[in-house]
Amino acid sequence: MERRTFLRQLLLYSLGLSLSAPRFGVAATGAETTGAAELSLVSGADYSAVVRRALQLLGGMERFVRPGASVVVKPNIAWDRTPEYGATTHPLVVKTLVELALQAGAGEVRIFDHTCNEKRRCYVNSGIADIVGAMAERRVKLDYIDSRKFVEVKITGGRSLDSWEIYRDALTADCYINVPVAKHHGLSGLTLGLKNVMGVVGGNRGRLHHGLAQKLADLATVVRPTLTVIDATRLLLRNGPQGGRLEDVRQVDTVIASADPVAADAVATTLFGLEPERIETTVAAFQMGLGQMDPSRIHISEQRL
Template sequence: MDRRSFIRKSTVAGGALLVPTAIDTLWRQGRAADSPDLVMTKGGEPRAATRAAVEALGGMGRFVSRGDIVVLKPNIAFDRTPELAATTNPEVLAALAEMCLEAGARQVKVFDRTVNDARRCYVQSGIAAALQPLGNVELKYVDDRRFRDMRIGGEVLGTWPIYTEAIEADALINVPIAKHHGLARLTMGIKNWMGIMGGNRSRIHQRIDLALAEMAAFVKPSLTVIDAVRILVANGPQGGSLDDVRYPKVIIAGTDQVAADSLGATLFNLRGSDLGYVREAARLGVGEADLNKLKIQELVLAA
């Protein structure tokens, strides 16, 4: 059964509420015994590094099939230029879109529920310009009519309005930037799912770690690619000063979003277990937070 067929069979009459998700793309991925759990590239230009990371996992064809509709979910929440490390690097996103098309994707959709004005965010981030030359890639504004109440089945998130285009995609690829966050300490893959949540998101702030873990259990991406070309180490998530930006030139890719966030935390001299939502997600069985249990491949690329 493909992803969209699963969704159709799981929809309650009337289309307003979805049953607890089992949208697990493991049936499509199947990790080869000799492939790594995570890949970390160091150095190189963003496009080349992104390609190298995905190729080391087995190539985009492992995650995208011919005729698929693919959603790339970046972080474009703020009206910031790429140099300020508050939004996903446009070159990373463009490389992934190109690879999806090369793998045979019928269409690639890119969107985020922004905090600042979406029209400015999409332009200032450089993402609109980076994607514009690519055919069959659509940078979309979020349409409030496309949120539907879905049964998350969690302690904090019983039901919540979720963006249907993300859930119904044949392949969902999470493309966050790694950066400081005043409430959650860091924002990377798991927290990036707030960009497909509707309603009043501030309602989850009192129990944000468990809420984010429940979202991670519900939304199972085909692939997570963390942009750490530049990282924001203070005054996140919005930033605004180059003094808060570091330039590690790192890309992290993997199928386990908990593991990816755990490895990303090391760029900030933290462990995954230092992040409440990573601990909660591991407790819920979403993924593996202990890097010692994972096969991690590092690729050092020419400058």
């Protein structure tokens, strides 16, 4: 082949390839009638036992993780803070969930977060890197966000967003376990499960903050956790979402678990002494039929160990 021909063909092929970049479609769930929600709320000093009991009360991890399933555990480790500051999900909570998923037969468990501070510092100082390292389990992977894996997703049911870049692994996992930490936030009031979606989206995340509540609800139509486990072992009451002062932290040793993301957020809000209606995101998601926030229709199994 002549050099000229070769170059021309090369150009044409690369053009063709770049035009055929994949677009991701996710079956969006529109407004559906929301039934009653099951939720467990367990307190105790032994976080491992607390998480195990919370899952047990929901019927066990086996309800959510099928043998061989690919599982994502998505903590909030966006900030370069150590666990005692309550700005990041407690590593013991994450560790226990990973262990439960493995016991249920998970084929692989991936852990990641799209951090705000430097990735490596966040993973190390949140304590997550340590617990994953100590597990030394081939099936468990702590991933740094790989920019190639953000895919443009159409949000067909969105009221404020048409589409956004979402992390592929969060969409394709058989079981997506959302593990936020409950804390104060300057704009949304609190950041809980629905706000934790920030860690699996790309693009200019700052722009999501204009009309945040509806945009989070829109994103919740496509990023749908199989299970939400809210780490309320520590509540960051002020100067969130980053914190950094122990006097802003109240230790309540509580974990909330539910398959219903809206119910989980609604109940977690009450731990701060606030009405669930105060959090616009919860309301927006409820109005889109993404979950239950009516206390009379949330069945809470509460235990103190």
